[in-house]
Amino acid sequence: MKIRGGIMTENAAERWARAVFTVCAWAVILAVASITLYMIANGLPAVFKVGFRELLFGRVWAPTAAEPKYGIFHVILASLAGTVLAVLLGVPVGILTAVYLAESGRPGTGFVQQAVELLACIPSVIYGLLGVNLLCPLVYRLELRIFAGSKTHCFTGGANLLSASLVLAVMILPTVIHMSEAAIRAVAPEIRAASLALGASGVQTIFKVVLPAAKPGIAAAAALGVGRAAGEAMAITLVSGGSVNVPLPFESVRLLTTAIVGEMGYAQGVHRQVLFSIGLVLYLFIMMVNIALNRAVKKG
Amino acid sequence: MRARAIFLLLAGGLICFLSVCGRRTAAAPAEETELSGSICLAGSTSMEKLSNALAEEFMEKYPGVRVTVECVGSGAGIAAVLSGAADIGNSSRNLKAEEIENGAVENIVALDGIVICVDPGSRVRGLTRQELIGIYTGELTDWSQLGGDALPVVVIGHTAGSGTREAFEEILGIEYACQYANELSSTGAVLARVASTPGAIGYISMEAVDGSVIALALDGVEPGAENVENGNYMLSRPFVMVTAGELSGQGKLTRAWFDYVLGEEGRAVVKDMGLALPGGQEGRERGK
Numbered sequence: 001m002k003i004r005g006g007i008m009t010e011n012a013a014e015r016w017a018r019a020v021f022t023v024c025a026w027a028v029i030l031a032v033a034s035i036t037l038y039m040i041a042n043g044l045p046a047v048f049k050v051g052f053r054e055l056l057f058g059r060v061w062a063p064t065a066a067e068p069k070y071g072i073f074h075v076i077l078a079s080l081a082g083t084v085l086a087v088l089l090g091v092p093v094g095i096l097t098a099v100y101l102a103e104s105g106r107p108g109t110g111f112v113q114q115a116v117e118l119l120a121c122i123p124s125v126i127y128g129l130l131g132v133n134l135l136c137p138l139v140y141r142l143e144l145r146i147f148a149g150s151k152t153h154c155f156t157g158g159a160n161l162l163s164a165s166l167v168l169a170v171m172i173l174p175t176v177i178h179m180s181e182a183a184i185r186a187v188a189p190e191i192r193a194a195s196l197a198l199g200a201s202g203v204q205t206i207f208k209v210v211l212p213a214a215k216p217g218i219a220a221a222a223a224l225g226v227g228r229a230a231g232e233a234m235a236i237t238l239v240s241g242g243s244v245n246v247p248l249p250f251e252s253v254r255l256l257t258t259a260i261v262g263e264m265g266y267a268q269g270v271h272r273q274v275l276f277s278i279g280l281v282l283y284l285f286i287m288m289v290n291i292a293l294n295r296a297v298k299k300g
Numbered sequence: 301m302r303a304r305a306i307f308l309l310l311a312g313g314l315i316c317f318l319s320v321c322g323r324r325t326a327a328a329p330a331e332e333t334e335l336s337g338s339i340c341l342a343g344s345t346s347m348e349k350l351s352n353a354l355a356e357e358f359m360e361k362y363p364g365v366r367v368t369v370e371c372v373g374s375g376a377g378i379a380a381v382l383s384g385a386a387d388i389g390n391s392s393r394n395l396k397a398e399e400i401e402n403g404a405v406e407n408i409v410a411l412d413g414i415v416i417c418v419d420p421g422s423r424v425r426g427l428t429r430q431e432l433i434g435i436y437t438g439e440l441t442d443w444s445q446l447g448g449d450a451l452p453v454v455v456i457g458h459t460a461g462s463g464t465r466e467a468f469e470e471i472l473g474i475e476y477a478c479q480y481a482n483e484l485s486s487t488g489a490v491l492a493r494v495a496s497t498p499g500a501i502g503y504i505s506m507e508a509v510d511g512s513v514i515a516l517a518l519d520g521v522e523p524g525a526e527n528v529e530n531g532n533y534m535l536s537r538p539f540v541m542v543t544a545g546e547l548s549g550q551g552k553l554t555r556a557w558f559d560y561v562l563g564e565e566g567r568a569v570v571k572d573m574g575l576a577l578p579g580g581q582e583g584r585e586r587g588k
Contacts, residue, residue, distance in 0.1 A: 062460070063460050064466070065475075065476045132492070132496065136496075137496070140497065140498070147452075154455075155452035156481045156482065157454035157481060157497035157498075157500055159493070159497075237485075238489075241483075242459065242483040242484055243480050252480075252481050252482055254483075261485070263459055263461060263485070265345075265376060265461075266373035266374075266376055268461075271461070
């Protein structure tokens with residue numbers, strides 16, 4: 001059989017195809033390179049203007065004061081804390097769900113599978129709206145109970161780090177479940193069979209044999225979850241409160257992403273440039289997570 | 301036979317259509333049809349409703365003109381008009397000295413009251429100026445100190461750079477001294493958050509207030525167009541449409557816009573929005 005496109009000869013068609021594929025591949029590289037360049041070009045000026053230490057380790061964020069202060073230390077910490085908390089809450093649930101899907105063989109798995117896929121399709125702003133209307137009142141009730149009678153606590157009305165992390169934890173579930181399930185399914189059946197043949201129970205096999213064997217894949221799942229949680233803005237801008245504070249569970253916080261979304265509209269001059277610097281910090285953070293992820297996958 | 305009937309019908313229709321068109325052109329005054337192009341307004345989110353209402357009415361009057369309204373915040377709006385990115389900058393506060401130095405000119409089109417609102421479950425109906433300052437600086441933290449049920453006060457404000465926030469803090473003399481539990485980036489978000497959080501207090505533009513929250517009286521004065529106009533309501537501020545340079549030096553479109561906004565029809569729209577008119581010097585002074 002000959003590969004022919006209309007009047008073209010075999011060779012011409014091959015050459016055309018190669019050109020199209022090359023252009024597509026280069027478009028991706030160009031996109032990544034130009035975004036990187038753009039972020040560095042726009043993010044660096046403010047770093048020099050404000051000073052590296054003042055910007056990254058300053059604790060006061062007062063961009064519109066007479067003597068503006070652009071310290072984003074608490075913002076960076078809040079992003080880290082929010083991401084870590086979300087991963088701590090979301091990843092165990094995700095892994096156990098993946099075990100259920102891959103190992104249980106029960107008739108209900110198809111239904112769970114579909115639910116997970118639906119979860120992945122829900123737009124992030126919907127998560128935010130549900131967070132505001134359902135989660136925040138609950139978290140506020142908890143806050144009222146914990147800090148009852150406290151004179152020093154600044155009540156957040158349920159919009160705080162805990163709410164943001166809970167929303168993020170649910171949002172990273174589909175990613176974590178998919179990746180972990182694939183990793184668990186990839187474990188060779190002989191290993192399972194050997195474990196069972198030696199007299200280990202099903203649960204022992206899962207926790208002592210299958211999960212350790214699938215560890216690189218599960219680590220990759222967690223890393224992808226970190227990337228997703230750190231980069232999310234829309235959902236949590238509604239539930240995180242938005243004040244710059246030390247990131248404790250019941251404090252209103254501003255994260256790297258919500259700082260950009262919340263202030264870009266109002267910002268000008270150095271303030272605007274600093275927001276680009278925040279973007280650069282976020283970009284570098286996610287790049288580092290991705291590089292670590294690639295290393296982990298290669299090792300596995 | 302049939303073809304001829306269709307032809308006659310089409311011809312008749314065409315004549316009717318042409319005559320209607322002709323009458324239309326003849327009826328409109330010459331100067332109005334001349335105006336065409338686009339005007340770009342950028343600035344305050346508090347002025348969104350007013351700007352959109354004015355823009356719609358203006359475009360109805362001058363069908364050849366397109367008016368676009370971008371809500372990016374007062375500071376950014378002024379910056380946009382000075383850089384030439386917008387024709388008019390909407391600012392919900394008076395101009396700062398450095399903005400005037402850079403050539404911005406203040407054209408006050410309306411007076412707004414900043415309304416203090418609380419969640420619908422609250423029993424409090426009014427506050428004094430001192431109580432309000434106490435709440436926003438973090439000294440008063442429970443509604444029981446203010447004549448309400450024992451419930452923590454959740455202090456909600458706007459993000460830095462918001463015209464509403466700058467005007468609010470400036471009038472009360474508490475610039476950069478506020479302790480916010482939530483800082484939100486739009487008027488709508490503040491309204492929604494106050495409406496849904498027990499014990500919440502927030503401040504928003506008078507025209508944005510709806511039935512989902514309770515508007516408080518300040519020092520016994522109810523917020524409203526009348527009390528803003530006569531200067532009794534303390535939290536009032538101007539709605540400014542900023543131009544780069546004096547009005548007389550503006551392009552034809554921009555001058556037509558201001559003729560309309562500051563004229564009878566524009567003032568009627570302002571009134572419809574529930575805003576006060578910038579009539580007396582008094583209101584102007586209070587805003588500063």
